[in-house]
Amino acid sequence: MKESTRLRGLYAITDSKLLADGRLLPYVEAALKGGARLLQYRDKSSDEARRLREADALQELCARHGAQLIINDDAELAARLGVGLHLGQEDGSLAAARALLGRQAIIGATCHAQLPLAEQAARDGASYVAFGRFFQSQTKPGAPSANPELLREARARIGLPIVAIGGITPETAPGLIAEGAQMIAVIHALFAAENAAEVERRARAFSQLFTTP
Numbered sequence: 114m115k116e117s118t119r120l121r122g123l124y125a126i127t128d129s130k131l132l133a134d135g136r137l138l139p140y141v142e143a144a145l146k147g148g149a150r151l152l153q154y155r156d157k158s159s160d161e162a163r164r165l166r167e168a169d170a171l172q173e174l175c176a177r178h179g180a181q182l183i184i185n186d187d188a189e190l191a192a193r194l195g196v197g198l199h200l201g202q203e204d205g206s207l208a209a210a211r212a213l214l215g216r217q218a219i220i221g222a223t224c225h226a227q228l229p230l231a232e233q234a235a236r237d238g239a240s241y242v243a244f245g246r247f248f249q250s251q252t253k254p255g256a257p258s259a260n261p262e263l264l265r266e267a268r269a270r271i272g273l274p275i276v277a278i279g280g281i282t283p284e285t286a287p288g289l290i291a292e293g294a295q296m297i298a299v300i301h302a303l304f305a306a307e308n309a310a311e312v313e314r315r316a317r318a319f320s321q322l323f324t325t326p
């Protein structure tokens with residue numbers, strides 16, 4: 114499958130608090146049923162055994178639903194499972210991660226609101242670049258803010274799929290897609306839900322934004 118086809122649509126990101134108490138697998142499965150194409154396992158704990166167990170279970174779910182699993186921050190775990198990786202600016206060398214994971218792996222890079230960071234990420238072998246945060250984020254309120262117009266310039270200058278992140282809802286996503294975002298990465302507006310059925314409904318609402326060419 115072409116990278117541009119794989120990297121389009123809803124990009125769901127897990128959250129350890131929202132998905133605690135047995136919600137991780139049912140809520141993620143609901144997001145995948147609702148059409149999420151990428152799933153990022155984002156867990157900041159140092160419990161390596163649990164992280165491996167959970168990532169393994171998520172990999173199986175993703176495989177069943179034809180989605181791609183991406184590990185946040187942890188190149189070793191991504192290498193162990195043979196899945197993708199997302200790195201921020203403080204998370205280690207992207208070029209080294211590319212060498213470790215190989216040419217086929219999906220590797221994403223946080224670029225905040227800075228095109229030079231995206232240009233560097235492209236040179237270092239990123240598969241996609243992520244810009245944000247575009248709105249107030251309940252998950253990461255302190256992340257640097259970005260302006261939607263940035264996406265248009267990024268599209269013209271960076272030859273990689275673009276992810277938009279930060280406080281995005283089904284109502285605000287269309288404006289970002291129109292400006293050039295190929296993927297919309299979401300935590301709170303997807304997973305802060307009463308039940309799995311509601312997660313699936315929300316995922317479907319995001320995913321439908323990508324069905325028109």
Ligand SMILES: Cc1ncc(COP(=O)(O)OP(=O)(O)O)c(N)n1
Pocket residue numbers: 124153155185186199200201202203204221222223243244276278298
């Ligand atoms: C798709 C996507 N974009 C940005 C981020 C943020 O990464 P980072 O800046 O490393 O912050 P943490 O998520 O590690 O707290 C992301 N995870 N995913």
Ligand SMILES: Cc1nc(C(=O)O)sc1CCOP(=O)(O)O
Pocket residue numbers: 223225244245246247249250251252253256257278279280281298299300301302
């Ligand atoms: C993990 C993360 N990174 C961001 C960035 O701007 O780099 S914003 C963010 C949180 C995204 O979650 P929500 O959809 O709940 O706002």
Ligand SMILES: [Mg+2]
Pocket residue numbers: 185186199200201202204
């Ligand atoms: Mg990080």
